[in-house]
Amino acid sequence: MNRVVIIDTGIANTASVCACFTRLGCDVMVTDDPAAVRDAEFVVLPGVGRFGAGMRALQSRGFDRVIVERYEQGLPLLGICLGLQLLCTSSTESEGVAGLGLIDASVTEFPCEVRTPQHGWNRVGDGYAYYSNSYRIESIPAGWSGELSDHGGPFVAYLQRGATLACQFHPELSGAWGERLLVSWLKRSQEVSRC
Amino acid sequence: MLTQRIIPCLDIDCGRVVKGVKFANLRDAGDPVEQAMQYQADGADELVMLDVSATVDGRSAALDTVRAVRRVLSIPLCVGGGVRSVEHATDMLRAGADKVGVNSAAVENPTLLRELSEEVGSQCVVLSIDAARSTTFEGWEVVTRSGQNRTGVDAVDWARHARSMGAGEILLTSFDNDGTRSGYDIELLSAVRRATPLPVIASGGANHVEHMISAFHCGADAVLAASIFHDRDTTPNQLKQQLAQRGIEVRQS
Numbered sequence: 261m262n263r264v265v266i267i268d269t270g271i272a273n274t275a276s277v278c279a280c281f282t283r284l285g286c287d288v289m290v291t292d293d294p295a296a297v298r299d300a301e302f303v304v305l306p307g308v309g310r311f312g313a314g315m316r317a318l319q320s321r322g323f324d325r326v327i328v329e330r331y332e333q334g335l336p337l338l339g340i341c342l343g344l345q346l347l348c349t350s351s352t353e354s355e356g357v358a359g360l361g362l363i364d365a366s367v368t369e370f371p372c373e374v375r376t377p378q379h380g381w382n383r384v385g386d387g388y389a390y391y392s393n394s395y396r397i398e399s400i401p402a403g404w405s406g407e408l409s410d411h412g413g414p415f416v417a418y419l420q421r422g423a424t425l426a427c428q429f430h431p432e433l434s435g436a437w438g439e440r441l442l443v444s445w446l447k448r449s450q451e452v453s454r455c
Numbered sequence: 456m457l458t459q460r461i462i463p464c465l466d467i468d469c470g471r472v473v474k475g476v477k478f479a480n481l482r483d484a485g486d487p488v489e490q491a492m493q494y495q496a497d498g499a500d501e502l503v504m505l506d507v508s509a510t511v512d513g514r515s516a517a518l519d520t521v522r523a524v525r526r527v528l529s530i531p532l533c534v535g536g537g538v539r540s541v542e543h544a545t546d547m548l549r550a551g552a553d554k555v556g557v558n559s560a561a562v563e564n565p566t567l568l569r570e571l572s573e574e575v576g577s578q579c580v581v582l583s584i585d586a587a588r589s590t591t592f593e594g595w596e597v598v599t600r601s602g603q604n605r606t607g608v609d610a611v612d613w614a615r616h617a618r619s620m621g622a623g624e625i626l627l628t629s630f631d632n633d634g635t636r637s638g639y640d641i642e643l644l645s646a647v648r649r650a651t652p653l654p655v656i657a658s659g660g661a662n663h664v665e666h667m668i669s670a671f672h673c674g675a676d677a678v679l680a681a682s683i684f685h686d687r688d689t690t691p692n693q694l695k696q697q698l699a700q701r702g703i704e705v706r707q708s
Contacts, residue, residue: 273579275551276532279525309576374457375676377578377623379654381458381500381706388458388706390501390531392553392578392623411457433531433553435495435708 262286262446265300267327269307269317277306277340280432284443294326302446303330307342311367311395312354314342324360331362336423336449338442341393344419344426353395363404363419363426365397374412382409382429384417387437389429396428423449458704460500460677461667461691462656463684465490466507467536470516473507474634474685484685491524494684498692498708499530503556503626503656503679506536507601518550525551535583535626541570548575556583556626559599562606562613565620572621581656582622586610586643587630595643602630610643615650624654626679632660634682639670648674663689664697671703 264286266274274290281288281304289296297303305327307314318324327347330337339347348359351367359367370376381388385407396415400406406419409429418427418441425445431438465472465487472484484490491502504524506517514537521534534547535556544555555575560567561582572580585602586595595610617625627647629640639657647655654676661667661680670678683689695705 273548273553273575275525275549276553279551280529282526283529308578375654376652377654378457379578379624380460380676383456383458388708391457392531394578430531430553433529435529439529 262302262450263300264288264302264304265297266290266304266306267297267323268292269314269321269323273308274306276430277304277432280439280442284439284446286446292321294322297323298326298329302336302338302449303327304338304340305343305346306340307346308392309342310353311342311345311351311359312357314346315354315357315359318346318360328360328362331424334422335453336445337425338445339424339426340432341428341430344416344428345395345397347426348397351395362424363397363401365399365401365416367395367397369395370415371412378411381434382411382417384409384429388434389417389427389431389438390433390435391429393428420445423453425449456704458500458706459671459675459698460656461498461694461705462501462503462533462677462679463494463499463691464503464505464658464679464681466505466681467517467520468507469510469513470520472685474681487520488523488527490685492527494691495528495530497684497690498695498706500691500706501531501533501677502528503533503535504552505556506534508537518546521547521550521552533581533626535581541567541574544571545575548579554579554581554624556581558583558585559604561620562597562599562608568617568621570621572623577621577623580622581624581626582614582617582620583626583628584610584613584647585628585630586640594646595640598630611646611650614647614655617651618653622653624656625651626656626658628679629659633658635660636662636682638662638666639675639678641669641673644670644675645673664694664701667694667698668701668703671698
């Protein structure tokens with residue numbers, strides 16, 4: 261059974277992520293203990309709320325160092341929504357706050373002529389994903405693969421590299437399409453991290 | 456491109472689905488988990504569950520219902536009805552809601568939405584506005600407590616302040632049209648659309664696809680309906696086929 265550990269930063273709502281991985285047959289644990297994250301097989305960094313508050317929540321418990329260590333060791337990591345953005349270098353939502361810097365990109369707000377926040381389903385490749393965001397990154401950084409969606413111009417839907425998957429949308433709320441994406445992350449990231 | 460959403464609504468009383476007209480004359484309409492699964496399979500983009508229980512027992516049953524529905528649901532779930540405090544709202548989120556709708560308590564305590572959005576993020580906060588034609592001024596006024604209380608608050612003004620109050624979305628229900636199947640209140644919807652940049656869910660009065668097309672043309676981002684889905688007159692997927700033929704972008708599943 262795949263053991264999935266979900267980081268509880270105190271500001272993210274983890275119930276939907278838990279329910280989703282439980283449906284997929286995983287053994288799910290939510291934790292606020294960085295040691296449990298360090299030793300986990302699969303780690304999920306969910307997130308809602310502001311970039312600055314998210315970084316503070318990670319730093320106050322020492323999650324920031326553990327996530328970077330795991331990334332450098334090539335271990336499975338899934339970032340969702342703000343969880344993707346926190347992996348980047350900075351965000352215009354919280355000027356002067358440095359992100360984890362694993363993705364060389366800065367996060368910016370959607371242009372004012374489109375509906376913000378973006379609440380709803382947007383096309384990603386052959387399917388649709390559920391978004392709930394006001395900020396995004398605009399292009400796929402060097403060294404990463406992924407796909408784009410469009411909301412007042414192209415923006416990053418998800419990025420992957422090695423055992424890391426980072427989604428701007430909520431795969432746990434994106435129906436059967438989202439569940440298939442998570443199943444393939446579990447499988448692929450396990451293979452990659454064992455190499 | 457962002458698609459237009461179709462949202463079935465389940466009114467819940469003591470763990471059962473009920474349906475009434477103008478928030479009254481409730482009749483039993485089934486098991487919420489079964490109905491949630493059915494709507495998800497039928498192409499619903501999201502579900503709204505409104506707890507219409509008037510008792511404390513009903514309230515705690517609603518949390519169990521949210522937990523049970525969350526287990527089977529892989530689409531977003533918005534829960535509302537009688538949410539009176541940050542604590543009550545965060546209980547709903549912890550039980551598995553993705554968004555919480557606040558109606559009466561937002562009128563009675565205008566700082567509640569701000570406190571809630573600082574706690575959980577504005578994307579989880581829905582301002583639920585029940586609006587009725589005013590008998591004392593030109594326009595619509597916010598009604599609370601299932602329509603029993605006319606507040607005198609101008610509904611369009613209220614929507615205008617939603618964003619600065621901390622909401623990330625508006626659920627706009629026409630109290631006059633709710634359950635009547637006479638169509639959404641298009642004038643109300645258009646006025647609210649002009650007043651706010653937030654996503655707006657149109658609610659109250661849907662009977663067929665033409666009502667939904669009118670709502671989308673007036674700037675609704677999503678349409679909510681209860682009776683037509685409960686009574687199995689149609690399904691979200693059937694409506695989406697018709698909407699797509701009329702040039703409205705929807706999620707095909």
